[in-house]
Amino acid sequence: MNYDGLEPADLAARLxxxxxxxxxxxxxTMDIIHELAAEGAPAGTVVLADEQVAGxxxxxxxxxxxxxxxxxxxxxxRPERVTETGVLSLRVGLAIADALEDIGVPVQLKWPNDxxxxxxxxxxxxCEARWIADRLAWISVGVGINVQGPLPGAIAxxxxxxxxxxxxxTRVEVLExxxxxxxxxxxxxxxxxxxxxxxxxxxxxAGRRVKRPVNGLARGIDAQGALxxxxxxxVQRVVGGGxxxx
Numbered sequence: 001m002n003y004d005g006l007e008p009a010d011l012a013a014r015l016x017x018x019x020x021x022x023x024x025x026x027x028x029t030m031d032i033i034h035e036l037a038a039e040g041a042p043a044g045t046v047v048l049a050d051e052q053v054a055g056x057x058x059x060x061x062x063x064x065x066x067x068x069x070x071x072x073x074x075x076x077x078r079p080e081r082v083t084e085t086g087v088l089s090l091r092v093g094l095a096i097a098d099a100l101e102d103i104g105v106p107v108q109l110k111w112p113n114d115x116x117x118x119x120x121x122x123x124x125x126x127c128e129a130r131w132i133a134d135r136l137a138w139i140s141v142g143v144g145i146n147v148q149g150p151l152p153g154a155i156a157x158x159x160x161x162x163x164x165x166x167x168x169x170t171r172v173e174v175l176e177x178x179x180x181x182x183x184x185x186x187x188x189x190x191x192x193x194x195x196x197x198x199x200x201x202x203x204x205x206a207g208r209r210v211k212r213p214v215n216g217l218a219r220g221i222d223a224q225g226a227l228x229x230x231x232x233x234x235v236q237r238v239v240g241g242g243x244x245x246x
Contacts, residue, residue, distance in 0.1 A: 003048055004172050012046070014172070015179040020046045025067070027054040029074030030128060033140040037076055037130065043138075044183050047074035048175075052144075069161070071145040071171050075179070077127075078138050079187035085127035085139060086239070087225040089113045090199060091185050092125045092141055097202050099177035105166050108204035111218075111227045111243065115145075116204050120160035122146055141182070147171055190223040205243065212244040 003011055003022040012020035019041060026032055026049040033047055049072045052065035065072045077088065093109045100107050100115075107123075108116045115123035123145040130137050147169070149161040162169050186192075191199075200206065205218035205227070216231035227238040 001050070003050075004170065006172065011048075011172070011175075014176055015046060016183060017046045017179060018042045018044050020048065023047070023049045025049065025051040025053060026072075028052050028142065029072050030126065030140045030142040031074075033074035033076050033142075034128070034130060034138075037078075037138040037140065041076055043076055043078040045076040046179060048072065049074075065144060069146065069148045071143065071147055071174060073143040073145075073175070073179075075141040075143065075182050076138060077141055077185065077187070079136055081187055081189065082136050083139070083187045083189060084225060085129050086112060087189065087191055088139060088141070088185065088187075089125045089127045090191065090221070090225050091195065092127070092143065092182065094195065094198055094202075095181035095185065096123055096125070096143065096145070096178060099174065099181055100162075102177045103166065103169055103173060105162065105169070108202045109199065110204040111221060112225075112240075117160050117162075117165065119204075120158055122160050122162065143178075145174065147174070191221070191225060192223075196221060196223065205245070209246045210243050211246050213238060213241055218243075 001022050001024055008020045008022045029047045029049050036045055051067035052072045096115050097107050097109060110116050113125040114121050126142040128140045146161040148163050151159050151161055200220055208218050210216060210218050210229055214229050214236050216229040219228040219230050221227055229236050229238055
């Protein structure tokens with residue numbers, strides 16, 4: 001199918017992607033990336049869907065993915081070295097923040113994988129690795145961005161659509177800013193000082209008091225992508241799951 005008036009080949013050219021598959025409805029674009037990767041698709045392959053009926057979020061949650069309302073993106077990474085999916089997720093978040101800044105929408109990142117606009121969730125990132133024997137073969141990156149509203153009442157207080165602050169922004173415009181940045185993602189196992197500094201600039205948790213999974217003040221991230229929490233008795237690393245603030 002075409003995607004907002006563009007045939008897949010034309011969209012792939014605009015995104016500088018080796019291949020782009022555009023589908024009406026899928027379980028999850030990440031599932032399609034896994035299938036294509038197993039068939040030998042190259043790194044940088046893009047899958048877009050108008051709708052996901054089983055979009056995945058962190059910790060088994062469902063991601064609301066209604067038809068035509070958002071960017072439901074799957075992206076194929078083939079690292080040359082072992083890469084932590086948590087670090088990759090943070091890098092994807094930074095790419096999203098940079099891309100949205102380009103179109104005049106400043107956002108913040110909430111560790112580990114949420115993109116916030118006006119303190120509400122605009123987008124999320126999920127990374128799933130697949131191994132062949134003892135070799136990391138590929139990572140399926142899923143990105144969901146709410147573009148058009150209205151959002152269901154059940155999530156409207158916690159989520160936001162891009163159209164609420166940038167009504168003229170289109171899905172293709174966002175993709176043109178984002179996907180070329182995904183092509184440049186590093187596969188280094190640890191984050192550089194520059195990446196940590198970039199995260200610090202958009203860190204929504206910085207200085208906030210966290211109550212779960214550990215009580216204390218959020219103090220940024222370390223090179224392994226772990227959240228640092230000052231408990232008053234020392235700094236504790238949080239390496240997985242989510243956080244809840246007071």
